[in-house]
Structure formats: structure tokens, C-alpha cells
Amino acid sequence: MTTTILDPTGERAVAHRTMVERPATLSGLTVGLLDISKARGDVFLDRLEQRLTEVGAKVKRFKKPTFTKPAPVDLRHEIASQCQVVIEALAD
């Protein structure tokens, strides 16, 4: 006899999204850097900004209010609407 069980997960309908083409160059593109508000993250991001600017990218900086909570939805929207490229990373 078969058993039927109920799905215990959030059953999120994940829309399949294809990744955009990797840009050939960053020159002229706006790159967003998100500071998650961890100590000394800014030092790392300052250096990244310097390197990106050297290859002709425009850099916009953003900052989460606290590293312990997800970025507010408004901030996520701001990043999406102002940047063509996002560098997303998690480190500790």
C-alpha cells in the first residue's frame, strides 16, 4: 500500500530565471557594492571600489543597517534599479 505524506516545506514556487550574459567589460557599467555593516568590511570594499574604478566602472556603495538582519526591501529595490552589475559575497 502506498503512503501519502504532506509536504512540510514552504512550497515556494521558484520561477526559473536564466542568468544574464557576463559583460565583456565593466567599463561604463554601474557596479553596486553592499556593505553588510560588519567591522572592517568597509576596508575591503574601499579596495574593491578602487580596483573597479581603475577598470572604468562606476561604483555605487550601499549599506545594510545591521549585518544580522536581511537587507530592507527598499534597499534591495534601490540597488536593482541603480546598478547593472552586482557583486554579492558573504564572508566573516
Next chain:
Amino acid sequence: MSAEPNTPSPTVAPVLPDGLVVVVKQDCATCRMVVPVLEQLSTSGQPVTIYVQDDASFLGSLPSRADGDLAVSWHHEIETVPTLIRVVDGKETNRTVGWLRPEWEQVSGVAALAPELPAMRPGCGSKSVDPDLADELRVRFTGSKLRARRIELATLEDEIETLYERGWTDGLPVVPPTEARVLRMLEGTSHAPDEVVAIVPPDLVEITVEKVAINAVMAGCKPEYLPWVLTAVQAACTDEFNIHGVLATTMPVGPVIICNGPGTQAIGMNSGVNVLGQGNRANLTIGRALQLVIRNVGGGRPGGVDRAAHGNPGKISFCFPEDEAGSPWTSLASERGVAPGRDAITLFAGEGPKVIVDQLSRTPESLANSLAAALRGMTHPKLVIAFDVILILGPEHARVFAEAGWDRARILAELHERTQMPGSDLIRGAAGIAEGVPESLRDQTLPKFRQGGILLVHAGGGAGLFSTMIGGWLNGAAGSHPVTREVSWR
């Protein structure tokens, strides 16, 4: 069984015909005894409908309708047979159960019913409340109210192994959440299965009562635990408690649930011997259900958003009640604003428990000094204010304070006083340790704990001069506040 066109849905209550309705079964002596009464009623000039749960032959030539699938009995909550119901315009207006002549005469409006019968005889249990059938009937008549995706397992599939393979366990086996078990679990609350309880981080998914019930089944909960689990899920998913941060942190913390109120005893929780250990179903499964919700619905898993460097075994489950009956003091929940006698939970972002041994102190001052010395070392001896603590006083330690007349407020005040430390001992580099507070705090006296940062609880076995501390995570707006909520999801 194939559904025919126009067959009403099993979850819709059949409408009872107007007039008198009687529900009987052959396997009941009282039902067989009242056959002459039913004959008398059927000639009384009013419509009489007899529903039979089993074999109708005992009714002789009386017309009857079969309720073999028990749809009428289930939906009209027949608990005893015979049941006599008066129906007017499709609505029940009166009923009596068993055989009691004056009541039957009153409901039917017919006088002098079967004078040869005894005046009263109790009825029998309705087949619709037969414990052997209850699960099956609940699925048949209410199953479609469940919205979760059904997953059919193959005959040769081991259900326990399948739940592992799908990633739905915390490493221990879980109870397969069948429809029958989930419906039984939902009997623990009056709330509708589709009611939204909270938005669960990290995936920020709306969770319904039904999804909580599914995970509570998997954790091994009984239905009477469900309101506690629902309350814990709601408390965890507040901005104050910040379960997202508690999950994501590299520190070894998880949600610790402290239960208060008479309900803790009613559901059989253990606040005594081995209170934080193994062996009690309610303690262990309520905490586990919360963590399974975070894992399965919220999507929070070790190595994913859960980045704990070490974690702790309490992240499988960490839930215990305060021993209020044996406590010399008011409860933790009362201190945090819950009226006495009410059930409540307090959620705390805590690490593993650590014992504080003191077998020699017989004065409150000595014991307070002892506890304070241990508390000062919590998290790191040179880190202060940022971390709260649960301090569980064992009954033998509590007695030392109680006999000296120290109440909860006094103990807390004395502990706060004894955990003040000079900034010069705590600054970075002091005692040859780089870790510590900024140099600018050198000349200040710093408290180990913020005001309200010690959560005092009375629990544990009656023998043993020990207390236990459970260190917290980063407190305040950037971290986690302890959250106290009354158990409200009855």
C-alpha cells in the same frame, strides 16, 4: 469507491430532512429496544427519517436510510445512539440522546411513548466516534481542508529514509506527516489550517497553522502541544527576537524556549530531575518542532544561512518549563508581564547550558558571590553588556536564598551589583589578552549585564547544590531581545 456525478463532497454536511430524525445502529441494545417507539413515531403524522449506521434488518418494515459511510453521523456530531433530532427548515432545533421517555416525548411532541419500556436507558457510542475509525473518518470528511502538496511514496519506499533523502530532518528520524496524523494534530487548536501564523526567515515564507502542524507531527508532538508550538513560531519570527540573525550567526546559539503556567503540567512537561536533558516528550518535541519549522519552511539549514562555527546540541531542541510549584518566588513570565496562572513562553537566543557548582555556600551572600564569579566569565571574562543570560537556580541553591528572605528582585539586584567590573580590567590588552572593550572605557565601572539581562528561572532536581547558566547572543536592536508571549493559539 468512485464518486458519481452530483455526489456531494464528503466535507459538506448532508442536510437533514425536516421533521424527526433518528440515528441508530443494530449493534446497540437501546436502539433495538426503542423499535416500538420508532413505529409509534412513524404513525404520528409527522415525517420521520431513520438513519442506520450498520445493519437495518432489526427495524423490520420501518423505512430507513443507510449512513454506512457515517457522513450524517460525523457532520451532525452524533456521539451516542439512539439520537433523536427535531429539524425545522433544515435546521436542528432540539435533540436528545439515549432513551429517556420524557425527553423523547418533548422532542417528538408525541405523548405516552411505549409505556411498556423502562423510563430510561443510556445509549451506546456512535460508530462515528469509534476510536478505531476516528483517524480514517477525519481524513474522509475533513481531509480536503488541507492545502499542502501531497507526496505519494512508493510501496517499496522506506518512508523514514525518504524523509531523510529529501532533507526534511534535523539528523534524527522524523514521524511521517500523513493526512491522518496532521488532522489529529490540528485537533489541538481551534484555528483554521489556512490561518497565517508568521513570516518565517530566512526565506521569508508565510507559514500557516497547517504547515506548523505538519512539522509538529514530524517532531513527535501531541496535539495538546500545538498551541505552544504555534506561539513559539510566532514569537521567533518577530523583529525583536530576530530568528534570522540567531540562525545566521557564527555563534553557537539557537532558540531556547522557557515555558510557564499551569499548562506546562497539563501537557506533562518536566521541570524537575534532568530538566534540560533527555526523556520528556513535551520538552523535547516542542523545541524540535520550532527548529523543524525554521529548517523546512524558512529554509534555514546548517551550511546555508546557518553559519554557526560550532553550534550546540540544543539547536535540535531546547525547551523546558520553570518549576513554579516548587519555587519560592514569582515566575519568570510574571516578572515579564504575564498575569499569574496564564500559560506563556519566553524565547531566548541561547547557547548550551553550563553548570555552576557550589556545594559549600550556606549564606545568600556567599552563594551570590559564587554565582557572580561564574557569570562574569560568561562568553568571555572581558566582554560585557552585550550578552544576556538565563540563570537556572536549582532547588537547593534557591533554598539558600529563600531561607534568608531574598526574593527574585533582591537576588537580581545582588547579582547585578556583584558583576560590576572596572574598565581597566576589561580593556583590550589588559591581563595580556587582546580581546576586550575599547580603551576609552578604562576609567568606567562596567556591568557584566544590562538591566533585565539576567533571566532568573527556578528548575531542576531536588538534590544537587548546582545552578546552570545559558549564555545569550548579541542583545539589543542589532541582535535579539528575549520575547515573552502568552500561549494564545488554543
